[in-house]
Amino acid sequence: MEEHRGMESIKGDGSTEPGRSAYHHGDLRNALLRAATELASAGGPEAVVLREAARRVGVSPTAAYRHFAGQGELLQAVKDLGQEELAVSMQAAVDECPDTGDPGEVAMSRAKAVGRGYLRFAFAEPGLFRTAFCHNPLAPVPDSPDHAGKEDYPSYALLAAVLDDLVTTGRMPPTRRPGAEITAWSAVHGLAQLVIDGPLHDLAPAELAAATESLLHTTTSGMCT
Amino acid sequence: MEEHRGMESIKGDGSTEPGRSAYHHGDLRNALLRAATELASAGGPEAVVLREAARRVGVSPTAAYRHFAGQGELLQAVKDLGQEELAVSMQAAVDECPDTGDPGEVAMSRAKAVGRGYLRFAFAEPGLFRTAFCHNPLAPVPDSPDHAGKEDYPSYALLAAVLDDLVTTGRMPPTRRPGAEITAWSAVHGLAQLVIDGPLHDLAPAELAAATESLLHTTTSGMCT
DNA sequence: TGTACATCAGTGAACGCGCGTTCACTGATGTAC
């Protein structure tokens, strides 16, 4: 169901000679998902339109139903992909932190980096970011990561680990640890929302960078007192 | 255009005798706005449907065009109303702060109160809150309050005033003042978003209250160091 | 005080739009014998 062996037919040559075959696409599910992701990237969740994705792939709308139960499932796939890319961006930012030898300092700079990676993705891919967090009426929002939905938010584990480090290195008082994820997440998520399609949409790049660093500073230092 | 004198016809008796008149509604613009606001309140911005508002008022869809240029203008009116109610909620929360005699303490508790009022409104009126910040493709998002759009966000002046007090009472170092609005706004806005239709939708009331206070504490104390 | 008339605020039917989805179908593929 999931594996196809005949992939060489499309992998080998992008050019399908006209009239000849290409009837069985071979990788239609991924092609549709890629098209849908481009739509989300350009226009946000509202733009994830099954018919348009099919159109872009050059296939009839009906064909999509061989691979997705419907529009809701297609959108959900894009959402999941967005969440994953968000986590990748956060991890990348953390990996940029130099090891200065001072564990507390490293933990602190990693905590900021997690947020920086979050915002970097949000600003670089606003449409996909919005889609990752959009409400999908055809598929319920998964549970909070604090409850049962941990695996639905791959970035959450990363955030939790970084905050734990703040405690073990003595930077954050253990009493302040509970709920710290929510506060940290709220701060970066709010800035992303206000900037992406809210009142702060017209912030200049320099203002944006300043606001980002100021927010990261305020939030991390607020958690450590 | 704006003033009607013949209002007693509807103000006097809610019951319009059947067959008799009620042809000229007298206050249709407000009736439509009220209906649209109820739609937003119950279903968010997507639910603000011109035809449905007209239906609820008992009038043909066309009639709405006497009072609004179109759906976009109706939605905009609901947005503005939502922003105003948000500001009212914030002001009410500030007014609850007792004057302990210590100006610095008062400024601090007011800063938290502003955020508390924001979140109180968001959680009490999620649909209207979402509408207040929704993207309206038929009317451009006004400029940032930092730039030209101050009057479009009545709550902003309140936030700025409260933050100023933190500086004048010596609680916040003046160097930390620039950008403080954005950080504060982001924190509360992010929590609202994550809870209202995001991953934290299933937080229990107690968890929500704890998260709120924790966030307010972290943010205010982070700004004051 | 009465009447003609301009204006105002509604009606109701119709339009086009693009969507998600379903239907009966058909061409291509791989496998059992």
Next chain:
DNA sequence: TGTACATCAGTGAACGCGCGTTCACTGATGTAC
């Protein structure tokens, strides 16, 4: 190695939906004389 056949992955036409909006219209209202 060939052939019959089940299955798989597409096609294309059509459906219903509800929306925003426009059209020509008409009933009610207020005002000038």
